[in-house]
Amino acid sequence: MTHGVNTTNSFESIGTILGDLREKVIESRHIDVSSLPTKEELDRQTAINAQKALSRQKQEFYSEQSLWPADTPVSFNFSDWKPDLQENSKVAREAGKKAYLLAKRLAIGEKFNVVFVGAPGVGKTSLALATLCELKKAGKGTVFVSTAELAGLYQQKREYPDILKRLAKVEDAMKHSDVLLLDDLGTEGFSTFNDFGVRTDMQQLIYRISNARFDFKSNRVRGITLTTTNNSQDQLKKMYDPKIISRLVPANKEQRVVFNGFKDVRGV
Structure with missing residues (x-):
């Protein structure tokens, strides 16, 4: 008759060996046992780290x-910003400084929207991208969306059904x-004389976005939205429902980086 291995005794022996090893490590390294985390604390930290990893994966997606x-x-x-390209370098320097200070406030946890307003080619997207970069370095998940590219996808969605899947992810x-x-x-809007407009499906999309990024209970933004535009607030409200613009584009002057009097520096 063959007798099996007594696994209970084996496990007890392993446990004893590990316990002895732990005591030796503690003694040799002069570890204060009272400062060691408990199993509950380790479990909690593991859960927190797992949640952070999941959040990073989502934001990368x-x-x-x-x-x-x-x-x-x-x-x-921000180090790439060159105020001297503008005739009034002082004003350009102030615009860069304002964007930088807003970025720093957002990076440490404040939540508000920022709009960059001015003519084409004056550096709106550059400073908005610098702000985005600063927030990404602070660990925030970021996404860049060109509204012209977005409108282009909507124009093609009937021809190419796969674009609908792409739009859903975006x-x-x-x-x-x-x-x-x-x-x-x-x-992405169009104008006829003094009338402005945006295609209905784009209107509906931006409406859903504005709702999702706004916390109606606390009456404040849920997610940070940075907007660049060549248009005035009134023009945007002609293109979109005014409620959409009020939720995405701040009227507060402190949250607006304005490029008045700047020249086009694209060099094309």
Whole structure:
């Protein structure tokens, strides 16, 4: 008759060995046992780390849904800002400083929207990208959406059914990312004489985005939205429902970086 191994005794022996080893390590390294975390604390920290890892994965997914002009990702840092390219370098320097200070406030946990307003080619997207970069370095999930590229997808969705899946992912990212940069809001509109408008499906999308990124209970933003636009507040309200614009584009002067009197420096 063959007798099996007594696994209970084996486990007890392993437990004893590990216990002895633990005591030796504690003694040799002069560890204060009272300062060691409890099992409950270790479990809690493990759960927190797992949640953070899941959140990072989600934010990376959102970032991958960015819609860049001509499908070409670009980046910009505050150190790249060159005020001397403008005739009034002092005003340009102040615009860069204002954007930088707003970025720092957002990076440490404040929540509010920022709009960059001015003519084409004056540096709105550059400073908005620098702000986005600063917030990404602070650990926030970011997504960049060119409204012109977004409108282009809507124009093609009937021809190419797969675009609907792409749009669904983009919308999810726009709703839930920590930081959304809406670039060139208003260029997706059309104008006839003094009338402005945006196609209905785009209107509906931006309406859903504005609702998702606003906390109606506390009457404050849920996610940070950075917007660049060539249009005035009144023009945007002609293109979109005024409620949409009020939720996305701040009227507060402290949250507006204005490029009045700046010249086009694209060099093309």
